[in-house]
Amino acid sequence: MSREIKGVLFDLDGVLVDTAKYHFIAWKQLAESLGIDFTESDNERLKGVSRLASLEIILSIGNVSLSDTEKEAAMKTKNDNYVAMISQMTPGGILPGALNLLMELREAGIKTALGSASKNAPIILERTGLGEYLDSVVDGNRTSRAKPDPEVFLLGASDLKLNPEECVVFEDAEAGIEAGIAGGMLTVGIGSAEQLGKADALYPDLKGVSWEMIKKELAG
Ligand code: B16
Ligand code: MG
Numbered sequence: 001m002s003r004e005i006k007g008v009l010f011d012l013d014g015v016l017v018d019t020a021k022y023h024f025i026a027w028k029q030l031a032e033s034l035g036i037d038f039t040e041s042d043n044e045r046l047k048g049v050s051r052l053a054s055l056e057i058i059l060s061i062g063n064v065s066l067s068d069t070e071k072e073a074a075m076k077t078k079n080d081n082y083v084a085m086i087s088q089m090t091p092g093g094i095l096p097g098a099l100n101l102l103m104e105l106r107e108a109g110i111k112t113a114l115g116s117a118s119k120n121a122p123i124i125l126e127r128t129g130l131g132e133y134l135d136s137v138v139d140g141n142r143t144s145r146a147k148p149d150p151e152v153f154l155l156g157a158s159d160l161k162l163n164p165e166e167c168v169v170f171e172d173a174e175a176g177i178e179a180g181i182a183g184g185m186l187t188v189g190i191g192s193a194e195q196l197g198k199a200d201a202l203y204p205d206l207k208g209v210s211w212e213m214i215k216k217e218l219a220g
Helices: 020-033 040-046 051-062 068-086 098-107 121-128 151-159 174-182 211-219
Strands: 007-010 111-115 136-138 167-171 186-190 201-203
Touching: 007 151, 020 040, 020 051, 020 068, 040 051, 051 068, 068 121, 098 111, 098 211, 111 151, 121 136, 136 151, 151 167, 151 174, 167 174, 174 186, 186 211, 201 211
Parallel strands: 007 111, 007 167, 111 136, 167 186, 186 201
Antiparallel strands: none
């Protein structure tokens, strides 16, 4: 049975922008300072994961243990480095197809919200101009429970004054799709079926993907 969709909740990294490459550079530098070899394939495990959980994954790869104070210092070093990079972003950092879709949604009267784990979302939205196309922003500064907990998306739906079942979640991480499902929303995966097979619709990226196409796919 098809449902009337009135709102779209977007993950940030991996859906609207590619900030994973900056996370990778900053985490790799930190890992090297701790004598840990950290590869691009290891970096895949950090997508959609919180800052502390990301550090814990890197430490476990290198079999290194740090005190809580040392972890705080390591996260600060990484984040300062990451913020220096995203502070140079421009609208050119928006992923192909994302802006077009946001403009179509605005035209169609569909409300939009951000649902990101990142505490740095405000800088990214400001630098890329994406903030103008979002009716609400829910990020790591407003949430206490990480995806797959649905908190981030439930807050977004509530900001938009919509019921969860009137919303669709766009996500590139398996935990994000699980969060959308747990929240009672429809889900669109951006990536591979291998990781996002549970999503109601799936696209490798947003290039050439229109709102009409998505609606048909979700209704079918
Ligand atoms: P920060 P998303 C996530 O963004 C990233 O995918 C993940 O790699 C990062 O650790 C997390 O944000 C926290 O980011 O360190 O900037 O607070 O995919 O939820 O938009
Ligand atoms: Mg993501």
